[in-house]
Amino acid sequence: MKSKFVVGLLCWGLLFSCNTGKQQTATTDDPTKFPILKFDQPEVDLGKVTEGDTLIHRFAFKNTGNAPLVIQSASASCGCTVPVIPLKPIAPGDTSSLLVKFNSKNKVGANTKTVTVVSNTKPETTTVAFRVEVLETATH
Numbered sequence: 001m002k003s004k005f006v007v008g009l010l011c012w013g014l015l016f017s018c019n020t021g022k023q024q025t026a027t028t029d030d031p032t033k034f035p036i037l038k039f040d041q042p043e044v045d046l047g048k049v050t051e052g053d054t055l056i057h058r059f060a061f062k063n064t065g066n067a068p069l070v071i072q073s074a075s076a077s078c079g080c081t082v083p084v085i086p087l088k089p090i091a092p093g094d095t096s097s098l099l100v101k102f103n104s105k106n107k108v109g110a111n112t113k114t115v116t117v118v119s120n121t122k123p124e125t126t127t128v129a130f131r132v133e134v135l136e137t138a139t140h
Contacts, residue, residue, distance in 0.1 A: 035092065036065035037121050039128055046102075046132040053104050058097040059115075059128045063090045070120045074098060077114040080107055085117070104134040 040060045049055050063069040069090040074083035084099040100115055114129045 032066055034065050034122050035063045035067045035069035035090070035120060037069060037071075037117065037119055037126050038062050038064045039126070042127070043129045044131070046130050048133045048135055049104050051104050051106070051108050051134050051137045055102040055104065055132060057100050057102070057130060059100065060095060060097045062095045063092055065121070066092050067120075068092070071098070071117060072120070073118045075116050075118075076100075077116075080104070081113045081115065083115045083117075098128065100128075100130065102130070102132065104132070107134045108136045109134060 038061060040062075042059070044057065044059075046055060046057060069092075071085040071090075074085050076083055080103045082101045082103075084101070086096045086098075090096045098115065098117060100113075102111075102113060104111075110131070110133050112129060112131050114127050117126045117128070118124055119126065
């Protein structure tokens with residue numbers, strides 16, 4: 001009799017602990033509880049520049065989700081491109097921008113560069129890209 005009680009108690013405890021985990025997961029994975037990072041133009045053609053010029057572009061975005069958006073980091077596909085992220089959280093419905101600086105030195109020809117943004121969204125990464133043609137400097 002005592003062993004049946006112990007087994008029943010263990011089964012009830014396992015059932016209760018599994019149920020509690022499901023409730024926490026449902027709350028954590030609720031898509032309405034996350035920010036959404038929406039870039040106005042995630043891919044842009046920036047035209048032509050002369051070798052040695054520094055090009056600056058702002059990728060405008062909006063938080064279309066229901067929680068504050070926090071950009072944790074941004075990394076470029078090349079050392080010639082430096083992203084600058086906003087430091088403050090972006091409230092739902094608010095806009096901001098990701099600043100990208102491109103140094104065209106030694107980059108003659110067609111270039112496509114990407115920047116991967118890590119934030120508190122689902123999924124955690126978002127990518128933006130730009131194309132630019134770097135023209136060789138005229139020598140005299």
